[in-house]
Amino acid sequence: MSRTSALDAAGIDDPQLRASYALCRSLHAEHGKTYYLATLLLPPAKRPYVHALYGFARYADEIVDDLASTLSAEEKAQQLVSWGERVLADLEDRRSDDPVGRALVHTARTWDIPVEHFTAFLTSMRMDLTITGYPTFADLSSYMHGSAAVIGLQMVPILEPQDDRAYAHAADLGVAFQLSNFIRDVGEDLRRGRVYLPQQDLDRFGVTRDDLARGTTTAPVRELLRFEVERTRDLYARARPGIDLLHPSSRECIRTAFELYGGILDEVGRADYDVLRRRVRVPVRRRLQVALPAYARARRTWRAVPHG
Secondary structure (H helix, E strand, O other), X not given: OOOOHHHHHOOOOOHHHHHHHHHHHHHHHHHOHHHHHXXXXXXXXXXXXXXXXXXXXXXXXXXHHOOOOOOOHHHHHHHHHHHHHHHHHHHHHOOOOOOOHHHHHHHHHHHOOOHHHHHHHHHHHHHOOOOOOOOOHHHHHHHHHHHHHHHHHXXXXXXXXXXXXXXXXXHHHHHHXXXXXXXXXXXXXXXXXXXXOOHHHHHHOOOOHHHHHHOOOOHHHHHHHHHHHHHHHHHHHHHHHHHHHEOHHHXXXXXXXXXXXXXXXXXXXXXXXXXXXXXXXXXXXHHHHHHHHHHHHHHHHHHHOOOO
């Protein structure tokens, strides 16, 4: 399928709007490979809207985490606040001239996604500019509401829930995805000056930031990470029932994302929790083993089940 055929399927004809969606798609394809792969299992007419949500989140994240940037934290904060306020105003006005915001506004209007979800996300992004750690899991959860749970909530309308309980499950799944990334990226995040493992957990296992910075997976570090993995698996278990509450044509996409992001935890275990000096990955072969049969099943649902 060509890069423009999904836009054609969605009935997106305006040239500027198509260019905005194409930009979001390129951000998604470059930076969110697992998520992008799962999105290909949605009916083509739905994919541009997911790309727009990802493009918005990625653009904000780039402002915060661009390691090559010469901007100070204060300058980044100013840039993020300025851009975020403009996009939020555009969402209220229901129009935008921003290259990413144009597709986001169209997506939010098309699927009636509450502006409050985007506000919460930007609030968490601003936290990343000043907060480098979280005392408790409750504190971290407050951050993850905006950085992860609302991502799931934004997605649900596009996935066409068959039951309102899907929203709570989607929030849990968004958090589980992010915790998986936090566990995988402990070393990388630490180099940015942040630790997303609660200090209470570090204290419980006798691990300090200096221990993590040394890059050696000691027995206490391994036990800490094992604890975080099990907590995350519990969240996946809570989220799983939500998949069957979505429109049949959306289930294979989310089930595939569920399997591949959950697979990060499997790879962490296979690496004996050695994530401080390297980034574990779900092998391409495993991604294809999950995604290809799911794609075949998904295509059957696109033809067989009406939407709306």
